Amino acid sequence: MEAPEQEPYPLDIEAVRxxxxxxxxKVGGDVTVPGEDEGDTKPLVYLDNxxxxxxxxxxxxxxxxxxxxxxxxxxxxxxxxxxxxxxxxENAHDRVAEFIGAEGRExxxxxxxxTEAENLVAYAWGxxxxxxxxxxxxxxxxxxxxxxxxxQIGKRTGADVRFIRxxxxxxxxxxxxxxLVDDDTAMANVVHVSNTLxxxxxxxxxxxxxxxxxxxxxxxxxxxxPHMPVDVDAIDADFFAFSxxxxxxxxxxxxxxGKEHLLEEMEPYLYGGEMIRKxxxxxxxxxxxxxxxxxxxxxxAQGIALHAAxxxxxxxxxENVHAHEQLLAEYAYDRLTEQDDVDIYGxxxxxxxxxVAFNLDGVHAHDLSSILNDHAVAVRAGxxxxxxxxxxxxxxxxxxxxxYIYNTREEIDxxxxxxxxxxxxxx
Amino acid sequence: MGGGSDMYRQQILDHYKNPRNHxxxxxxxxxxxxxxxxxxxxxxxxxxxxxxxETIDYMAFSGDGCAIxxxxxxxxxxxxxxxxxxxxxxxxxxxxxxxxxxxISPMRIKCAVLARQVAQDGAKLHEGEIDDLDITKTED
Numbered sequence: 001m002e003a004p005e006q007e008p009y010p011l012d013i014e015a016v017r018x019x020x021x022x023x024x025x026k027v028g029g030d031v032t033v034p035g036e037d038e039g040d041t042k043p044l045v046y047l048d049n050x051x052x053x054x055x056x057x058x059x060x061x062x063x064x065x066x067x068x069x070x071x072x073x074x075x076x077x078x079x080x081x082x083x084x085x086x087x088x089x090e091n092a093h094d095r096v097a098e099f100i101g102a103e104g105r106e107x108x109x110x111x112x113x114x115t116e117a118e119n120l121v122a123y124a125w126g127x128x129x130x131x132x133x134x135x136x137x138x139x140x141x142x143x144x145x146x147x148x149x150x151x152q153i154g155k156r157t158g159a160d161v162r163f164i165r166x167x168x169x170x171x172x173x174x175x176x177x178x179x180l181v182d183d184d185t186a187m188a189n190v191v192h193v194s195n196t197l198x199x200x201x202x203x204x205x206x207x208x209x210x211x212x213x214x215x216x217x218x219x220x221x222x223x224x225x226p227h228m229p230v231d232v233d234a235i236d237a238d239f240f241a242f243s244x245x246x247x248x249x250x251x252x253x254x255x256x257x258g259k260e261h262l263l264e265e266m267e268p269y270l271y272g273g274e275m276i277r278k279x280x281x282x283x284x285x286x287x288x289x290x291x292x293x294x295x296x297x298x299x300x301a302q303g304i305a306l307h308a309a310x311x312x313x314x315x316x317x318x319e320n321v322h323a324h325e326q327l328l329a330e331y332a333y334d335r336l337t338e339q340d341d342v343d344i345y346g347x348x349x350x351x352x353x354x355x356v357a358f359n360l361d362g363v364h365a366h367d368l369s370s371i372l373n374d375h376a377v378a379v380r381a382g383x384x385x386x387x388x389x390x391x392x393x394x395x396x397x398x399x400x401x402x403x404y405i406y407n408t409r410e411e412i413d414x415x416x417x418x419x420x421x422x423x424x425x426x427x
Numbered sequence: 428m429g430g431g432s433d434m435y436r437q438q439i440l441d442h443y444k445n446p447r448n449h450x451x452x453x454x455x456x457x458x459x460x461x462x463x464x465x466x467x468x469x470x471x472x473x474x475x476x477x478x479x480x481e482t483i484d485y486m487a488f489s490g491d492g493c494a495i496x497x498x499x500x501x502x503x504x505x506x507x508x509x510x511x512x513x514x515x516x517x518x519x520x521x522x523x524x525x526x527x528x529x530x531i532s533p534m535r536i537k538c539a540v541l542a543r544q545v546a547q548d549g550a551k552l553h554e555g556e557i558d559d560l561d562i563t564k565t566e567d
Contacts, residue, residue, distance in 0.1 A: 364493035366466050370535065371435065382466060396467025396492075425435055426444075426494070 010323040019056035028376040042376035045411045050402035062308035092307040101231035106289040109256040114222040115145040117241035117256035122149045124269040132158030134186040140166040141194040144385040170197040170346035185215040192224035193353045196386045197346030207236045228322040249309035253302035270295035325354030328403040332412045355402035365397035375418035443494040448504035452487045459549030461563030468492030472545045483507045500542035512550045537565040
């Protein structure tokens with residue numbers, strides 16, 4: 001029987017895969033140390049991109065080039081290397097601003113990751129601005145990075161922390177949102193794309209709602225910026241955050257976007273080094289934005305590499321990145337829903353981001369993940385840092401397959417075969 | 428199938444599907460509960476001692492979780508019969524992997540040792556060696 005004709009990929013999959021040498025690795029068996037005899041191994045099927053994506057050669061080259069050619073601290077040095085590094089590091093801020101639709105580098109603060117960006121706003125803004133009369137609105141699908149952070153700030157300031165309900169389809173209950181957001185809502189922090197449900201939230205609509213009540217909105221873009229075109233101006237987010245390592249960049253860099261006037265008004269969160277303009281024994285003055293929020297020696301190599309990652313993704317085109325993942329998500333959703341004993345969480349295949357969290361009846365997600373690993377299929381298993389959401393779903397854990405530009409339908413077929421194997425083993 | 432699938436060789440699956448000594452004891456000398464917070468495995472161990480207050484007569488267990496954690500508890504319940512509390516307290520991770528008879532990947536080792544830790548903490552509480560321990564939690 002002839003295989004049904006499949007829609008062509010929106011990007012040149014062979015060329016993309018060639019940029020990621022790690023995809024040539026074989027894993028499995030007992031071999032865990034790179035370079036050792038690979039023995040009884042299989043080609044890697046990497047479906048854990050929501051945790052971290054792989055790094056293409058041009059980005060690895062950008063890191064190596066920095067360390068090999070112009071490694072130097074920024075801003076302080078008058079010498080040649082420091083100037084090169086400073087220019088490259090500042091340009092990286094400009095590039096990020098352009099990529100997400102910010103007005104300029106003043107609105108782009110480099111942090112360690114999304115979590116640090118969340119904490120920066122919580123400490124620098126939340127601790128100073130919130131009191132018992134205020135409330136902070138989150139969602140039930142919030143990642144621990146924002147959930148736990150505001151929970152703790154709420155305990156310290158007395159501000160009430162409330163959660164917009166997730167409905168049975170895994171979408172936000174917008175009626176409930178309109179009930180929760182009131183004139184005492186000082187901040188809403190909402191995840192743009194759920195890392196568990198795959199839901200794409202109506203963040204622009206939520207921003208309008210919160211702004212109608214004179215509150216601020218912080219959008220967590222950790223799972224959106226790597227995968228789809230994002231424009232912070234169009235969303236009208238007051239704050240926005242994402243991480244480099246989920247979008248072909250290195251670990252150790254995240255971005256906090258903030259509207260300039262808000263960042264101007266905020267006190268720094270960390271003190272020392274780069275963020276200081278003038279110091280006496282009595283008092284200090286802060287550097288201009290964004291350096292005011294980048295204390296100490298900043299993430300120079302990571303920032304420069306993030307620039308390269310953005311160039312790489314934009315060469316492919318964020319529309320193509322998104323279309324490719326939509327195609328894979330729909331395919332995975334369809335193949336997994338064919339199985340009666342597989343539960344998938346979140347909205348249907350044509351209305352979700354490129355990740356699928358699921359459970360196989362009678363097999364704990366960690367057992368399932370171990371068996372998938374025997375097939376060299378890498379997925380995440382656990383609560384994906386959304387424990388309250390898993391409690392609500394009534395499961396301790398789930399397995400999550402998450403896709404990126406280099407994944408293929410054949411790899412999803414391998415995932416499904418591995419699930420079949422787990423079913424047989426536990427039958 | 429080779430490699431890590433050995434983790435799920437027949438013995439483990441057999442104990443998971445047909446757990447030995449599963450349930451609760453009405454006449455337990457001590458009882459203790461533990462969990463593996465990162466994946467939600469829970470194990471409650473009920474131990475009945477012989478008259479010498481030292482030798483384990485019977486261990487029963489109940490709980491929920493992955494195949495490794497539940498099979499390990501089932502096998503431990505058989506292993507402990509006739510052992511002394513001192514012998515139980517001397518058991519280490521190697522003893523558990525040896526008992527399971529398979530390679531356990533580092534990521535899963537805390538599933539494998541949960542039942543042992545619960546039994547050991549229960550014994551320590553019983554002997555008054557420790558107090559203020561409501562529940563055993565494996566470290567991440």
